[in-house]
Amino acid sequence: MTSSTDQSRRSWWARNQVRAAPWLFLAPGIAFFALYVIIPIVQSFHISVYRWDGLGEARYVGMQNYERLFDDPAFYTSLWNNLRWLLLYLLAIPGGLFIALFLNQQVRGIRLYKSLFFFPFVISQVVVGLVFAWFYNPSIGLFNPLIGLFGLGPMNILGNPNTVTYGIIAAGLWPQIAYCMILYLTGLNAVDPEQVEAARLDGAKGWKMLWYVILPQLRPATFIAVVVTVIGALRSFDMISVMTSGGPFGSSRVLAYYMFEVSLSEYGFRMGYGAAIAVILFLIMLVYIAFFLWRMWREERGY
Template sequence: MSFWRRHRAWLYPVIFLLPGVAVFGTIIVASALESLWVSLHSWDGMGPKTWVGLANFRELLDDPQFYTSLKNNLIWVLMFLLAPALGLAIALGVNQPIRGIRLVKSLFFVPLVLAPAAVGVIFVWFYDPSFGLLAKLYGLAGATPPALLSDERLVTFAVVGAALWPQVAFCMILFLAGLSNIDESVLSAARVDGARGWRMLVHIVLPQLSQVNFLAIAVSVIGALRSFDIIAVMTQGGPFGSSATLAYQMYEQSIFSYRFGYGAAIATVLFGGVAVFIAWYLHRLLRSERI
């Protein structure tokens, strides 16, 4: 018997996994290690690197903008946790055998196909205090519209509100896919036993959506932590850095200030935060499944 036939039980999986592992190792792992290496240097992106050890990380601890960006990332995470709940609520609403519901589904799906830059431009117009739709609504009530994107206290909430629009649509699609895979016989048995409304949702539907819920929460949190593109379109981190996140501060320090070592230090902190969250969340998920 040839070597191939004797070992094909594990050779086939290895062959299929190798391309993905190679791409992941090159693009993700190698890039993360290179970023960590750069964070230990002072480098303008073109000349030779100068070893500075942990100086970039010590500077982060004394940088007020770092704490502003970190606070904004926490705001993004907390507000983005609304996306799975809202997505589930919309999915339950549009997953009904009602005439014309496909049109409603397509309307909710629209934000997902828009580029983040397009979403940012739309909401810049929406928030504009002189001619935006928000200004028109305030005008109907006889009130003065706020300049949300110019207010240091409100700008982050306004930007996150814009980013939530496509994120809720994404979560809705995930939950619609999950709802379509629920075993109808289980629902029928629950109805026979008298389960209705809230009891049906909590005890029958949600347990069968646990994997979808995990994916929706994980993607939402990771999306909030790496938020960049819509900030670049709507505020460029302003006013006075009040809407910047760690991802945007990393970009600003690297591209505009030519401080690639400092930018890499911010990226390393951000990567560490994402890794800790994923490890903690996977641990909780696996422990709940064992129970």
């Protein structure tokens, strides 16, 4: 009986090892993804319907945390700043593409140029924030002397509620453009030279070559660049924390930073309220990326 059982087990593995082997390799990654991504997301939804300070007993309040969000001016300020981050941060994608097209050429000193453009990518976001905070400093920074060359008056970028968010976004774009540049440089290495040569023989050049021949082959790189850029824009935190701490007067807050403030900072450890903000941020990110995936799927299917 035992030998027949062992034989059936061996025969099952012999029949299914091709299909089972990939899942065995993926199992550790799936386990870590579930532990550090899926389970925290579910916990955030769960905590968002409670009033909890993180230490004492949690009290169920239903949708009260979400109802309070829609009467909270700080939430709307953070949401509007996130939308500005999202729209302007996408400039990193065309910026990275055109720098990659320039660096993909065989010109003298190209290695030096690649190193200079790659440099922001390897710097910590905290360091970038500190550098730009000094750059914008109205007393000792270089920003005011530079705009003075064009006849513009001195400006306190980080001290003005109307300009502070744009100043931080400009600082964040510097390393993000470098990241998109790397993605597109990798994609350009996979461009089919035969298609390029055939298009050149047909008279395609310049923008037509880029639009009809190069960009369609860069769709995988574009997809990754969009997803990473959107996620980076919506979860922006470190640059704001280093450069302004949400100021002046809370005008540079985004949802991620406001979530930190209400959960772990001066607002009294309101974990349920912070989890509700996290859920809203997650849903915005999910809808945007799902829409982009749907659009790419339709394009690939030819709809």
